Amino acid sequence: MPLSSPTVERQPLHTRSIRxxxxxxADxxxxxxxxxIDTKAYDFETRGRLHRAGxxxxxMHLRVTFDAEYTIVAAEAAYDAAPYGQACSCIEPDYERLVGLNLLRGFRQRVRERFGRVQGCTHMTELSFVLPTAAVQTMANRRREQADTGQRPFQLDGCHxxxxxxxxxxxxxxxxxxxPEGARGPQGADVHSSSSHPTDR
Structure with a gap:
């Protein structure tokens, strides 16, 4: 279901696309x-030259290679456009330091620690923040194939x-x-499910 239609006339300003x-x-x-990709809907002057709308x-591009445990084993960053040219893109090699981080275990906090403020690029770091949930979707078919492992699915309690x-x-x-506590019987029995055995939790 889409958002409601705007009730006030608007002017386009900025578009950010993440893919x-x-x-x-094979390995x-x-x-x-x-x-x-960030674009503006208008022309503007920057450092003595005209930057065209669109x-x-x-x-920016970021590639990570990860293993079955969601641990990053290789990483590469690249720039096609940045406001300050080489002053921005020279940080590319630093993002190899994503190697060793686990996408599902405190990933965003570890990235902040390694690439916060002057240690990284604001936009490249923000781009990395979308990787964990995308990694989960990447592995969805593998999880289905291995669904009967006896381990609690990691996604439970991950969202409302x-x-x-x-x-x-x-x-x-x-x-x-x-x-829920209010749905349990007088002896604490689960009134909704007979499969809620302590060894299953």
């Missing part, structure tokens, strides 16, 4: 290639829809469902 493409590799690893102000005491968990993850 991610994932690949399964058993996975690649994600992320791209960020021409990228920022155009997937809370373990919610309707989605009750329907699609009954083994891991935990009824």
């Amino acid at each position: 991610i493409q994932s690949y399964g590799r 058993g690893l996975w690649d994600m290639e992320a791209e960020l 021409a990228p102000v920022h155009h 829809a997937l809370r373990v005491d919610g309707a989605v968990a009750r329907e699609f993850y009954p083994r891991w469902y935990q009824a």
Whole structure:
């Protein structure tokens, strides 16, 4: 369902596009290639020259290679456009320091620590922040193929829809469902699910 129609006349100003493409590799690893493009809807002067509407102000690429445990084993950054040219793009090699970080274990905090402020590029770092959820989608088919591992799915309690005491968990993850406190019987028994055994949690 789309957003409601604007009720006030508006003028376009800025567009940011982020695109991610994932690949399964022949060596058993996975690649994600992320791209960020910023454009303005108007011409403007910058450092004595005219920047045309629609021409990228920022155009950046970031590729990470990760393994089955979501640990990054290779990383590469590249610039097609940046406001200060080489002064911006010279940071490219530094993003190899993403290697060793795990996409699902404190990734964004580790990135802030390594690339905060003058240690990194604001926009390249922001681009990296979209990688964890994209990695989860990249591995969705693999998770389905290995669904019966006996381990609790990591996505549970990761968002409001997937809370373990919610309707989605009750329907699609009954083994891991935990009824809300108010829905338990007089002896604390789960009145919604007979599969909520302590060993399943």
